[in-house]
Amino acid sequence: MSGLLDRLLDGDHRALARAITKIENRTPGHRELVSALYDHTGNAEVIGITGSPGAGKSTLVDKVAEHYRDQGLTVGVIAIDPSSPFTGGAVLGDRIRMASNVGDMDVFFRSMSARGSLGGVSIATADAVKALDAFGKDRIIVETVGAGQNEIDIVKTADTVTVLVQPGSGDDVQMLKAGILEIADVFVVNKADLDGADRTVQELQEMLQLRDDDRGRSSTDHHAGHHAESAEAVALQRTEAENGWTPPIVEAVATRGEGVEEYVEALDDHRAHLEATGELDAKARARYAEEIRTLLREDTADLLTEEITARGGIDELVASVTAGETDPYEIADSVLAPIADCARQQRDS
């Protein structure tokens, strides 16, 4: 066990791969492993990329990884693909696009399946990021398909979230919808050589404008009369007062590597912004809080499963509901009550 950790820290690729497998499978011993990894983390910059299927995420990741390699940085990539809800199987195809980093072991690319539960995969992702961080990767990219629902938890592992949009993704009402567009720190309009790319950029700009106007209103109240300088200065003050960051919109043609440099610059800008405003620490704190909550949810779920088995299993409980003897709420209360009592007693003593 400690051997695996030592080998990982020593730069053994296979040990890193095996550690991620342990993390993914939640094999016994993975907790100790992840705990031990914590001491060695905190050096990597973590970037999340999400967008609809076929938007060009993997291709962009490939080009960005190449760009970082040219700068002499090492890169880790975790690409998450959906699993079949019926068989649990999955075809993980993101690796196909990693053509620019052939045979370069300093780009560590790992495919992961969502395994039916995004809650589970989000914590596995966070832990796998730690493994890559401890291994010494400078940049870690987390890539996942997104529709603006639970995948958001996955990209939350990242310090900077990129949303990839392609032209023709629908009219401006799509932009009004909640979810995926709200989480972006950087937008990339990929396939910018296609018809309609300008319109997509414009629609994004309008959406961001509306958002800024909203923010502006509340913050000008704050700073009323403070500033009589140029409009730009007011605007700057306004965004700064909001601790604000207006997501830049980068146009790219990932297949040809166009816009990749601008994109990496935008990532660096956002990173600098996070550091300057102290938001990086705030994010880290929020992430730890979320990790603690998720772990507790996972553990209590295991405990409850144990309790259910002790009471004859879920089928028996279901049978008592169908027989009209009780209902799910009553069962939940009765299963939980002794555990809650026990916890309260411990706390008081």
Place this chain on the structure above:
Amino acid sequence: MSAEQTQRPIRCLVAKVGLDGHDRGAHVIARAFRDAGFEVVYSGLHRSPDEVVQAAVQEDVDVLGISILSGAHNTLVPKILDGLDEYGALDDTLVIVGGIVPDKDEDELRERGVSAIFGPGASMEDTIEFVRENAPERE
């Protein structure tokens, strides 16, 4: 057994190696493996032996399926096996080959570390069953 399987799906890499553009078979097997509940990483076409090794090591797969119809198996497959060995991954990776391999070449490939060779007419069920039974046990 089944409980363990839901917890830990078998991970496979389906790889196309060398100058061989026939990927229908690889697609069919990738899909069949998926439907069998495996996690399948697909390499894409025209991979070099190094790339296949890199993918197998990084993805930490239990099974490596090499699809090859070009006739270059005697050159390319041993290169992959050597590469795996270099990373200490040969012992606990089940390597299988699918495609066109003449009978006279089979023995040597097996000696080098290929566990099974599935030629034309091999049934999908047999292949899946073979993988289920022979996928290496890991802690």
